[in-house]
Amino acid sequence: MNQNIIIIDGSYNEGGGQMFRSALALSVLFQKQFKIINIRSNRPNPGINNQLLNQITLITKIIKSEVEGLKLGSQEFSFRPLEKFIPQDIVCPAQTAQSITLILQSLLPISINTQKQISITIHGGTYLNHCPTIEAWSTIFVPIINQMGLKCIVNVLKEGYYPQGGGLIQAVLNPIKNTLNQLIKKEFTKINKLNCTYLLGSPCDIQIFDHQIVNDLKQYTENGQLIINSEIKIVNSKKFKKCYGISLMSHSNLNSYDYTIINDSDKSIEETLVNVINYAKQQLEQQTCLDEHHQDQLILLMSLAKGKSEILVGKPSSHTESLIYVIQKFLPECLIEFEKTNIKDNFIISVQGVGYMFE
Numbered sequence: 294m295n296q297n298i299i300i301i302d303g304s305y306n307e308g309g310g311q312m313f314r315s316a317l318a319l320s321v322l323f324q325k326q327f328k329i330i331n332i333r334s335n336r337p338n339p340g341i342n343n344q345l346l347n348q349i350t351l352i353t354k355i356i357k358s359e360v361e362g363l364k365l366g367s368q369e370f371s372f373r374p375l376e377k378f379i380p381q382d383i384v385c386p387a388q389t390a391q392s393i394t395l396i397l398q399s400l401l402p403i404s405i406n407t408q409k410q411i412s413i414t415i416h417g418g419t420y421l422n423h424c425p426t427i428e429a430w431s432t433i434f435v436p437i438i439n440q441m442g443l444k445c446i447v448n449v450l451k452e453g454y455y456p457q458g459g460g461l462i463q464a465v466l467n468p469i470k471n472t473l474n475q476l477i478k479k480e481f482t483k484i485n486k487l488n489c490t491y492l493l494g495s496p497c498d499i500q501i502f503d504h505q506i507v508n509d510l511k512q513y514t515e516n517g518q519l520i521i522n523s524e525i526k527i528v529n530s531k532k533f534k535k536c537y538g539i540s541l542m543s544h545s546n547l548n549s550y551d552y553t554i555i556n557d558s559d560k561s562i563e564e565t566l567v568n569v570i571n572y573a574k575q576q577l578e579q580q581t582c583l584d585e586h587h588q589d590q591l592i593l594l595m596s597l598a599k600g601k602s603e604i605l606v607g608k609p610s611s612h613t614e615s616l617i618y619v620i621q622k623f624l625p626e627c628l629i630e631f632e633k634t635n636i637k638d639n640f641i642i643s644v645q646g647v648g649y650m651f652e
């Protein structure tokens with residue numbers, strides 16, 4: 294390992310696995326060696342956990358590299374890439390309820406290429422706590438990255454829930470034209486449509502719950518008109534007999550937001566619904582263009598894009614803050630600024646991308 298190694302303090306701010314995934318992606322793209330210390334030291338089970346181990350192992354299988362510290366519980370890890378991504382189809386094998394979207398989060402930046410369409414097949418969980426659901430990924434994140442020139446299609450072949458997993462998806466990533474486009478998302482418009490998925494232990498009449506959601510959220514529309522499309526997915530889990538969670542998303546003519554709540558333990562639909570509606574209200578009050586979890590997920594791609602991206606968000610999240618720390622370690626020339634707007638606690642985050650030329 295040489296002296297130009299980039300050192301990342303994994304305990305910075307949020308201190309979660311996302312810092313690790315992002316550092317790994319930037320390391321592969323820019324062929325820069327890095328070492329991360331204090332890995333997940335803010336979490337109750339510090340060090341590399343099973344989920345992170347699977348994500349990193351997958352990348353070390355695809356990218357020829359020199360690696361130190363890749364084991365369960367390890368609090369230090371060093372990585373030296375020896376090559377860039379060679380466009381190829383990727384299959385990520387079954388590991389109970391590993392998060393499919395967090396695997397996509399680690400694979401996506403490195404697998405963008407200009408040469409050929411690739412397919413990414415992943416087994417695991419599609420609706421899990423503390424990470425994006427595959428529904429939010431497909432209907433919110435993917436349309437946004439499409440605007441950045443990254444055409445991606447996600448097919449959910451089978452849903453997977455905690456703790457068994459068993460889900461299966463296939464993502465198809467089309468080649469891009471050299472660079473990603475900048476992203477501008479600064480215009481707030483009121484919502485007019487909702488999509489709701491009730492994740493339940495058994496079927497029930499959901500009409501009354503749909504009415505409650507519409508009644509509580511129609512104050513955030515322009516004219517009181519709010520269409521709801523809802524469905525039930527039956528979750529076969531010994532742990533969740535009543536309600537596993539509720540995935541609620543809202544859409545305006547320009548923007549989409551995710552308010553999903555996946556329960557930690559079995560709860561009634563009524564209790565889960567109150568939590569989801571309160572969460573939605575809190576976010577809708579904010580009048581932003583992105584919900585709190587989509588701000589951090591886009592920043593890495595914005596830092597690679599050509600030109601200045603700007604997004605209207607609420608208070609920058611700790612995930613965002615720690616991600617910016619990682620990006621600036623690899624790309625000190627990438628200027629990232631926060632400008633307070635005169636609405637509530639909103640900010641415009643602007644990112645002067647480095648115009649990374651994909652191969």
Ligand SMILES: Nc1ncnc2c1ncn2[C@@H]1O[C@H](COP(=O)(O)OP(=O)(O)OP(=O)(O)O)[C@@H](O)[C@H]1O
Pocket residue numbers: 307308309310311312333336342344345395422423424425426553585586587589590612
């Ligand atoms: N409830 C949620 N809904 C949607 N996205 C979420 C939610 N919670 C977290 N995320 C997103 O999922 C990612 C999780 O990153 P995080 O650093 O917390 O990593 P992790 O790999 O799950 O590890 P850890 O076990 O360290 O928390 C982030 O992009 C974050 O914005």
